[in-house]
Amino acid sequence: MKFSSHTGLSQTLQVSLLNTPMQKSSGGITSHLLGGLCCYLRRCIFSVLSVGPLPNHITFIMDGNRRFAKKRNLGEGDGHKAGFSALLSILRYCYELGIKYVSVYAFSIDNFRRKPKEVQSVMDLMREKIEELLQQESIINEYGIRIHFIGNMQLLTEPVRVAAEKAMRVTANNQERVLLICIAYTSTDEIVHAVQESCKDKWNQIQASKEGKVSNGGSKINGLDLHFRDSCRDNATEACSSLHKGVKDAGEKDALLEQNSEKHSDNYSEGEITSCNGIVEITEERKYKQGETASIKLVDIEKHMYMAVAPDPDILIRTSGEDRLSNFLLWQTSACPLYAPKVLWPEIGLRHLVWVVLNFQRHHFYLEKKKKQF
């Protein structure tokens, strides 16, 4: 199924798209030829653009659907349907140009504060469109697109979550292009989630390290023989410090957490094990505070970001002329140029994309220099 080029569509055709989003164009030979010519011209333009550097990842804040509906005297929800049609066009342009990653801000956590009827209508539309995307003839299969849904999925209604999970599962093996749909997403939520997961990881590492040391009291760790039971009875804290010091001296700090000890069959009383448990824990805490145990690093937090599945965006486009990011990809856009064309999202066309890419190419050298500095 071919989707007609969005460029130069008349208002009449745009409105008709609202009612027939995924049907084959029933136009005559003239419109078919016109469509073919537009396609050919588009490919020529893309060939010229491809001479220069191209962005690897473009992200869109799809703003202006409701204003479009108001402007065109359309019904409630029709603005979002028009927005979906525009999304398909833009995806086609981006993937034809050779851009591998495209991400879109579909629904913010803040949007849940809209009227319940509107929220439900948007959720229903999303579920419907996700299912359409998974049809055989859709753009997904045409370009081999892998879909990721980015955000706090637990906030979604179950039908939408199930549809999203299915879409991710079905497209998991696609490797050519990637579409990231940010839904129930805010940067604040993403950062908090990443911090939470990093702390949990660190806790699990320390717990695993602690259990390993206490249950293998006389074990050989990195070549050191230790009389753990006697040490605990005599001067527990000092001995456990030397235990850790020995491990530290023998290898890297992370060896404390990733040990490879042998099990011994020595038996210890429960009291000794309990007191050694506490001692190990206190010592671990002190070592963590003193920075001797590996602390949470920036890379730990970044790997838990929802958007860690894609590189940082090279271009951010927010339609409808608003100058703020509205809690979208704040972490990932340090060296990303931000564009805010005044056009409403359903009206976005090829010319806007071309203009933005040309600007990107103009500043490419500067942006690459900035990225290296981070």
Place this chain on the structure above:
Amino acid sequence: MELITCIILLLLLDILGFNYYGTFCKSLSAHGKLQYLAIVIESEDAHQTSKVVKLLQWLDSVGVKNVCLYDMNGVLKKSKETIFQTLKNAKSIEEVNEDVTHHAPDHMTLEFISYVDGKEAVAKAANLIFVKNFKQHNIGGVLDHQISLEPHLNQALQIVGCKGPEPDLLLVYGLVRSHLGFPAWRIRYTEIVHMGSLNFMRYGSLIKAIYNFTKVRHNYGT
């Protein structure tokens, strides 16, 4: 047509040195529309301390008293002393005890930050949260509920030195419109305006940016 007329008028006003729009912006600032302004400056340009001081003086003259200055490499932090010596009525945000947006308008409050106050600060805050909960053996309690972690993270960020509030407006003096690593959690709904290079800064452009900001309507996603 109206826009062209407005631009010509502003240029004329700039040339004549007439502060009509400055007075207008001053009244708006005084009425709380622009409570905190952030300025991102290209690090290569940030060495031009005299230009930075001039910009701050312009802002002071239109009633913008609370300013956060950011450059990626921390050049502005090194020029802090010079800037405070030149601006007689400016104080550092660390010296201001009350809420920075509610202090008396008799002095400017300046905050100086750089890239390390962004992502690295989040890592420090994460460690702070971890150690605190580790000590209280409370890892399971706080970390199992993401919603309760956000206030802890905000508190931890304050402790590691991120005192300033979220700016209402962020002016970028650089080659492209990009926040260049400004602390992410502080620019959720901040208007980001590109002003061009610091070398070509103009009073009229500054006033126009502040004036346009006053006309913006936020719906915060609703």
